[in-house]
Amino acid sequence: MSKKHQFHLVDPSPWPILVSFALLFCAIGFIFYIHDLRIGKYLLPISCISLFITLFLWWRDVIQEGQNGHHSEVVKAGLKIGIIIFFISETFLFASFFATYFFSKINPVVILDGIWDITIGKWPPAGITKINPWDLPFINTLILLLSSNSVTWAIYEIETKNQKDSSLALIITVMLGFLFLAFQIYEYHHAEFxxxxxIYGSNFYLTTGFHGLHVLIGAIFLLICYFRAKRGDFIKGSYLGVEFAAWYWHFVDLIWLFLFVFMYILD
Structure with missing residues (x-):
């Protein structure tokens, strides 16, 4: 039976529902963990590992579909719309974190005898020693800005069919991403809160922690692209996957700039 359209009718896949359940249990495990429930110490890492495995298998299937010639121009356009919608949803996620932060900063609350008093509150709250923005946070900002340049370099080399330099640029970006995460963990370990x-500590760690999670996902995404580049996938065919990875990386870098300005410098 001939196909008279350019759309790819995918086979039934278990990955969307499995990813949904993994995300659900990640959220439940995180809530249990921050409330010091013992089950959270096991549920959170198990669900996170399950999420990464299912995402990896889902990406594997999408890559194979592209290599088998199923990604027509119409399909590629649909994928681009999908990732743009994903970026919009992520923007709203971080916007909610920033809104919570700004509300708490503008209206710092002190509870006296069970009564909330916003007239004598201060920000950061008493007893909080804020992190010096011109120490590790500034270094991390430079690292991410440098990584944005290297991933742009990678895209340029892929467009010019330069397999060697594109692979080099991708692995440099990945290494910079993991260096950022290492400094972030060091900062958490030595923070005085x-x-x-x-609200200050919970909002700070939640926002920067979610950003760090996005950096980790982006670094893994780019690492997969690196192995594909070494294999010559992007030279021989479409490079939509690495283009999406670059978009994602630039988005993560942009979020960090807002974090650095509002939660470090202007705090």
Whole structure:
């Protein structure tokens, strides 16, 4: 039976529902963990590992579909619309974090005898020693800006069919991403406040932590693209996958710039 359209009718896949359940249990495990429930210490890492495995298998299937010639121009356009919608949803996610932060900063609350008083509150709250923005946060900002340049370099080399330099640019970006995460973990370890230190600590760690998770996902995404580049996939065929990875990386870098300005410098 001949196909009279350019759309790809995908086979039934278990990955969307499995990813949904993995995300659900990640959220439940995180809530249990921050409330010191023992099950959270096991549920959170198990669900996170399950999420990464199912996402990897889903991406594998999408890559194979593209290599088998199923990604027509119409399909590619649909994929681009999909990732743009994803970026919009992520923007709203981080916007909610920033809104919580700004509301708490503008209206710092002190509870006296069970009564909320916003007239004597201060920001950061008493007892909180904020992190110096011109120390590790500034270094991390430079790292991400440098990584944005290297991933742009990678796209340029792929467009010019330069397999060697495109692979080099991708692995440099991946290494910069993991270096950022290493500095972020070091900063968390040496910070003089924790997630349990009121609204300031919980909002700071939640927002920067979610950003760090996005950096980790982006670094893994680019690492997969690196292995594909070494294999010559992007030279021989479409490079839509690495283009999406670059978009994602630039988005993560942009979010960090807002974080750096509002939660470090202007805090």
């Amino acid at each position: 924790s997630m349990k230190d009121g």
